[in-house]
Amino acid sequence: MICDVVFDLPRQQPFSYAIPPGMTLYRGQRVSAPLHGRSRIGVVVELRHGEATGLKPIERPVESVAILSTAALALGRWAAEESLSSWGSTLLALLPPVAGPGGDVVAPPPEPRPGHASLTELWVGAAREARLVERLRGEAGSALVIAPDREGAARWGARLDAARLDSGAPDTVRRAAWFAAGRGRARISVGTRSALLTPLPPPATLVLLDEHDAAHKPPGPPRIHSRDLLRQRAMLEGSRLVLLSATPSVESWWRADAQQAIRGDLEETSWPEVVTADTRGILRNHPLTLPLTRGIEDMTRRGRRVLLVVTRRAGALICPECGGLMRCDDCGVPLAFSRETKALRCRLCAKAEPLPERCPSCGGHRLSPLGWDPERVEAAVSRRFPRLTVSRADPRAQVVVGTPAALRRFSPGRLGCVGLVALDGLLSVPDFRGGERAFALAWAAAEAVGPNGRLIIQTLHPEHYAVRAVKEQDRRSFYKQEILLRTELGYPPFRRLCAVSVRGLRPGEGRARIDECAQALRGIAGLTIYPPAPLGASGARSGRWQFVIKGPVELPRLIGPALAPFLTVRRRSGAVVEVEMDPVS
DNA sequence: AGCACGCCGACT
DNA sequence: GTCGGCGTGCTC
Numbered sequence: 326m327i328c329d330v331v332f333d334l335p336r337q338q339p340f341s342y343a344i345p346p347g348m349t350l351y352r353g354q355r356v357s358a359p360l361h362g363r364s365r366i367g368v369v370v371e372l373r374h375g376e377a378t379g380l381k382p383i384e385r386p387v388e389s390v391a392i393l394s395t396a397a398l399a400l401g402r403w404a405a406e407e408s409l410s411s412w413g414s415t416l417l418a419l420l421p422p423v424a425g426p427g428g429d430v431v432a433p434p435p436e437p438r439p440g441h442a443s444l445t446e447l448w449v450g451a452a453r454e455a456r457l458v459e460r461l462r463g464e465a466g467s468a469l470v471i472a473p474d475r476e477g478a479a480r481w482g483a484r485l486d487a488a489r490l491d492s493g494a495p496d497t498v499r500r501a502a503w504f505a506a507g508r509g510r511a512r513i514s515v516g517t518r519s520a521l522l523t524p525l526p527p528p529a530t531l532v533l534l535d536e537h538d539a540a541h542k543p544p545g546p547p548r549i550h551s552r553d554l555l556r557q558r559a560m561l562e563g564s565r566l567v568l569l570s571a572t573p574s575v576e577s578w579w580r581a582d583a584q585q586a587i588r589g590d591l592e593e594t595s596w597p598e599v600v601t602a603d604t605r606g607i608l609r610n611h612p613l614t615l616p617l618t619r620g621i622e623d624m625t626r627r628g629r630r631v632l633l634v635v636t637r638r639a640g641a642l643i644c645p646e647c648g649g650l651m652r653c654d655d656c657g658v659p660l661a662f663s664r665e666t667k668a669l670r671c672r673l674c675a676k677a678e679p680l681p682e683r684c685p686s687c688g689g690h691r692l693s694p695l696g697w698d699p700e701r702v703e704a705a706v707s708r709r710f711p712r713l714t715v716s717r718a719d720p721r722a723q724v725v726v727g728t729p730a731a732l733r734r735f736s737p738g739r740l741g742c743v744g745l746v747a748l749d750g751l752l753s754v755p756d757f758r759g760g761e762r763a764f765a766l767a768w769a770a771a772e773a774v775g776p777n778g779r780l781i782i783q784t785l786h787p788e789h790y791a792v793r794a795v796k797e798q799d800r801r802s803f804y805k806q807e808i809l810l811r812t813e814l815g816y817p818p819f820r821r822l823c824a825v826s827v828r829g830l831r832p833g834e835g836r837a838r839i840d841e842c843a844q845a846l847r848g849i850a851g852l853t854i855y856p857p858a859p860l861g862a863s864g865a866r867s868g869r870w871q872f873v874i875k876g877p878v879e880l881p882r883l884i885g886p887a888l889a890p891f892l893t894v895r896r897r898s899g900a901v902v903e904v905e906m907d908p909v910s
Numbered sequence: 911a912g913c914a915c916g917c918c919g920a921c922t
Numbered sequence: 923g924t925c926g927g928c929g930t931g932c933t934c
Contacts (some may be wrong), residue, residue, distance in 0.1 A: 362913080362914090
């Protein structure tokens, strides 16, 4: 007998091994096998008859049973093909940690029985979370709840009294939760995307929390959006899929709307007073418009707390004489300027640089901060309101300054006023999801401030349909506009995107490689290939280039064969090619 | 991805 | 005369 094993390698082809006499292996089992003279852990994807001469033997199984069902193996292969990455790297990113010494006794995963119809629902209403708790507590079958991050998994683990599968829990707990879920011993399991293949006795309920959150598709394997994998999983095993979000991705809204599967969008809850403040020509010198100044005065006078939300994490330093930004010599990205530490730091390579006396390009010596980051807003608001406590760190301050993540730290009704200092940070970036992001942030702010508060949106575009939809508490108007726009411009869900990028080693090399990649795609019908552009501000110098492909829904199958040679081997030049299907930004 | 093998510059 | 640079290629 021969067994075929996949590893965390960028190779499509499995490796074949001999099965030593007396060893029994199963498809979906983790094994340790020699590769490149070392022991590595892989997953058995096939067992077949054949002549094993010349093949190295499997060393040992990692568990005594399969860790993945046949259906989960197939799901992993689908995800790999869909994301133009390897079966092995996809599967190995979706498995629990291996046991320490004294490995435990475990049961094989259940195989889904065909015959159940799958159903996807999108829960958007204000009561979506309370309803989920109620539903999961009340029903009999197993449930898998996927949170965008570990914090969310911890919160929901406690709220649902669920088994923890995410890396925030100890390894032994995660392993136990994985196998308990498969045996139906843990009825509700909570994890992050690493738990997407957790075995469950079918038919199960699969839940994706905060469906719109970009953390559901971070860089690195598995290179697929958790929502897309769960949709396919629900279809294959006949499970029910529940997507939760006040502001779903346009893709999910469009799909669910067509199936009349949107729940709670007509629920009326009381909404805060929403004020838009035009920042044209104001924000340069001061972060507060008149309406926001009034909001702070009114609410603090009534003893209510104010939260100012800033989308930019860090400010930059600009030379007003030549307009040049201080950039990292190595990475080319603008350096983050901290007023507190009086230092510049690169957000990519973390290199710290002392504050320059003069502009390195023109010699000008009046370098000034650019953009409103939390630190700068805090300083400006403190100056404007010297008698108020203003803080980025203390949530009990009268005025709290923070990033969008801070919205979650206040339960509804606890805030008198939320001010979005500059919504346009999201609208102005050259990203087709800008509108979606701005809408999501403003809606979340309105939900957080609650019915007795006030939301102040500072923006250069007070008439933008995303702003208007939040003001009028009308989701449908936003999605209607946004879907129209996506249809006209050919963006998801109507067409799919793929980003091909190259990190070159020597100058000019990146450019040559990216052109080679683009050349390989010539002649494939139905594609729009955008011209290669340097990635980042000084991308050309740093050798980072990218181009974007737009195509039909079957895009990965169209371009996969042409791009495969660039992905499996790093060829002559040594430049690294990366392919990102369905990029989130 | 790692890791070894393989040909050309600065050290004991 | 070697140590070591990373460019190239293989891993069952």
